[in-house]
Amino acid sequence: MLTKPPLTNRTNQLSSTLLIKPRVHTILNHKKHQINFEQIDRYSHKFNLLNLSNEKWLAMASSDKYILIGGGSSSSLRLFDLQGNEKYIIDIKTFAAFDLxxxxxxxxxxxxxxxxxxMYNVEKNQLTLVNNIDLINKKDNYLWSIACHGTDLFIVLSDGLESVWRLSLPKFQRVQTLSGSEIRESNSDDRISCIRTNGQSIGMTIRQRTTNQWRVDLFDYNTMIRTHRGLTIGYGTGAFNFLERCMLTPINDDQWLIIGGYKVQPNALTLMDERTGEIKQTERQSDKQNEFISNICTSNNNNQQIITMIVMNNETGQRQIHVFEQ
Known part of the structure; x- marks a missing residue:
């Protein structure tokens, strides 16, 4: 495991003041999931994804029983159980899936x-269109990234400004909107790749236009006001986000796992602690530099956390799912 000190943005000198400000709160008997990066590679259950060699990126989400995968340039999603057995192929009847x-x-x-x-109900194997999402102009609007927590659904709407909506479930009523100008610090912030939440904070991966830097910003869960400006976790080539997507997932109240995706350097898995401001990166081993993690998600099963990753090999075209239970 390669452990690095907090990263700089190059425009900021490393100092005792971190750009990720520690969040102080008191939680009695708070159980934190400890992440062992070496174990993620060594002890994860793995299975191959067949007939997906042309897909550079795939959407993914998991429950306590299932993993749903798809997107890319296909209108089909594939449902697996945690052991890698394929259950269903679902035709979503539209161009791809941007997020799950x-x-x-x-x-x-x-x-x-x-x-x-x-909405896809696994037990009924039923796909349902949510009718009351009011998109003003369907030619210019699409739902780029989504995240759920309790009765809240957050949607990154790509409309040129990439506003963020908060909807109340189960009726899908919009109760809050964060405009693109409130998300971006300046015009140099290019786009949001991913939104996720742990119920304490809302995390977004944001790309900087001129340098192609990726960073993670955190917003207060209730007010949606920025609380932390993240340090740079990688540099891309400036490709369209569908290929070069920086993704993140919460692993508890304070920590986040982040992956850079296709051609983002360093080729690493990043652990960010929002309470202490600490960042650790584990780079792919030199003999595995042709492999990269293209997506990552977490779920829970009987108080056991499950981390699921899509690992792609550019040389062989092999796509694997790694499922790590801790």
């Missing part, structure tokens, strides 16, 4: 795609 999320309230997966939000 699991909702405990709905007991269903939510599918964000071009011009629509859909």
């Amino acid at each position: 999320a699991w909702s405990n309230v709905l007991n269903a997966f939510l599918i964000a795609g071009y011009d629509r939000l859909q």
Whole structure:
């Protein structure tokens, strides 16, 4: 494991003041999931994804029983159990899926795609269109990234400004909107790749236009006001976000796992602690530099946390799912 000190933004000198400000709160008997990066590679259950060698990026979400995967340039999603057995292939009847999320309230997966939000009930094997999402101009708006927590659904709407909506479940009523100008610090902030939440904070990965730097900013869960400006975790080539997506997932109240995606350097898994401001990166081993993690998500099963990753090999075209239970 390679452990690094907190990273700089190059425009900021490393000092005793971190750009990720520690968050102080008191939680009695708070159980924190300790992440052992070496164990993620060594002890994860792995299975191959067949017939997906042309996909550089795939959407993914997991529940306590299932993993839903798809997107890319396909309108089909594939449902697996945690052991890698394929259960269903679901035709979402639109161009790809940009992001997926699991909702405990709905007991269903939510599918964000071009011009629509859909809901997939696993037990019924039923796909339903959510009709009351009011997109003003369907040609210019699509649902780029989504995240669920309790009765809250957060949607990154790509409309040129990438505003963020908070909707109340199960009725999908919009109760809050964060404009693009409130998200971006300046015009140099290019776009949001991913939104996730742990119920304490809302995390977003944001790309800087001129340098192609990726960072993670945190926003207060209730007010949606920025609380932390993240340090740079990687540099991309400036490709369209569908290929080069920086993704993140919460692993408890304070920590986040972040991956850079295709051609983002360093080729690493990043652990960020928002309470202490500490960042650790574990780079892929030199003999595995052709492999990269393209997506990551977490779920819980009987108080056991499950980390699921899509690992892709550019040389062989092999795509694998790694499932790590801790």
